Amino acid sequence: MSKKWRKRLVKFLIFDLSLIIILLSTGLIYQQISSSQDEKTFTPPGKLYEVHGDKMHLYTGGEGDVTVVLASGWGTADPYVDYYPLYEKLAPDTKFAVYDRFGYGYSDRTDKKRDVDTVADELHELLQVSGQKPPYVLVAHSLGSLETLRFAQKYPDLVKGIVMIDGGNPEFYATGQDNLADTIGGFANQFRIKTGLFRLSMQVPAVVDASNANRNELKLVPEDLRKVDKTALLLNYGNANTIDELRETQRNAKTVIANKHPLSVPLTILTADYFGKPEPDWVKTQSEFKSWSTLSKQITVKDTEHYIHQYHPDIVADEILQIVKK
Template sequence: MKIPGKLVTVNQHQMHVYYQAAGPLRPTIVLLAGSGTACPTYDFKALWQLLKKDYSIAVVERPGYGWSEITEKPRDVDTLLEETREALKQAGISGPFIPAAHSMSGLEAIYWAQKYREEVSAIIGLDMAVPAAYEEMALPKAFGLTVCIGQILRRPIATAMVRSHSAVKKGLLTKEEQDDMKQITAQQLLSKNMVSEINYVKANAKKVAGGACPQIPVLCILADDKNNLKNIPSWGKIHKEYFAANQQTEFLELTCGHYVHNEEPERVAKAIEEFVN
């Protein structure tokens, strides 16, 4: 199976970084996947193929995702962030960066700006989470059973997920890429590291909440996803409350599902271009 990007060694395990450079003077947008997105590089393709001509694009796949190996390291936000930073460094990609974070990885993007302000010039939220989102969230009572069943049924679930993926429906993936996405999804779906991230998420949110709201430009793209709103009814409200302390925040509300970069890639790409420019 062909690896689309580059494998780098971080904490004695390999991480996959996909990168397309658009020139030394163009900003680097770092795409960070949400929880459970088994094949981030191809999941983000609908978006990065629209942005790659004007911006340098990097997709950093966390351990247990995509072509990255499983790690024994804890999934606390400090470890997640340092792995991302080191993977970029080992891949020869320098900042400043614009993290474009989907869902749970919003915590990492905010923490990055809190801890290393000089490395982050802006944040793009792809229906990303803010710390308060996890105050309302509770793990399903049968979470462990769901994980076990999902792991047993990885292959048929992976086949169905890839077949229905918007990048496949839009014809953005070659037959080889579709086969690779199916294989990677079957391999990584509900990986040990994915499950561990979920178990750490409340502690990570609490740590990020303890820092100040970053005072940098933020584009916060929000979806009215019914499933998300069912679990966290105040989704949009808590984002506006969190970023109320930052006068450089722009909001874009879309009528679509949680994976805004797949469902509305053209609108998201246009918003990003206007925001960055």
């Protein structure tokens, strides 16, 4: 290669490198400025309470002698929005409390490990410091099943009953080999988040619709709350606490299993039919989930995806209220 062409090649490489640096810098600035603006408008609808040295969010409503405690599944960026169709059904008949684990919704992020005992103890302290009164009917969606069962194991005298909304059987999670934590927490995905590429993609309506596909596209949620949900996702997606939850899933499931004894309170297991296309392993372990209580029942809810409460909140509310009124 001649010196002339070598110089041209060097110039091209310098130009390309400069362009990459400019684009990366622009993306980083876009992400930081946009996140700062979102944080100013992302105000808690409930109250923040100090729990283990950090602030934890709790949204309550309704009235009654029993409190329905709603635990979200993994990756549900804003439980307050996600559970809207359900607590609107519950409010006329009972008190409810939606809480945000650390790293979710309006709660702080914490440096404490997301092991199931810590998470259950945080919920216990939150309910105490916020003045909630037992008995509690615990409602859990998806991975929220683990902290809910562990809470019932540690504080059985406080629990009146449990409802699982397509909540996972601990035996299912204990044998899983999902590498989702490596994907969400990996370099490529974190690069998307920090450089604003993820935020930019969420400006495309089709992408937003796809992200809400298994939540019935949030059709039962008011438009203003859909915007709040999107903001929560942009602020919370891929943070260290949510990734640590995934990494701890198998270990947490084994902790719950190690302390297994049939509960003496009602356990209702609501299983999604996934519009006729469920995974066989999930179906099998959902049926086996009944062994976790001496007073259990399982109901398969038709025409639903994983977020059953976004499709048929009336069915979910009816099952919860049956336990509340016992």
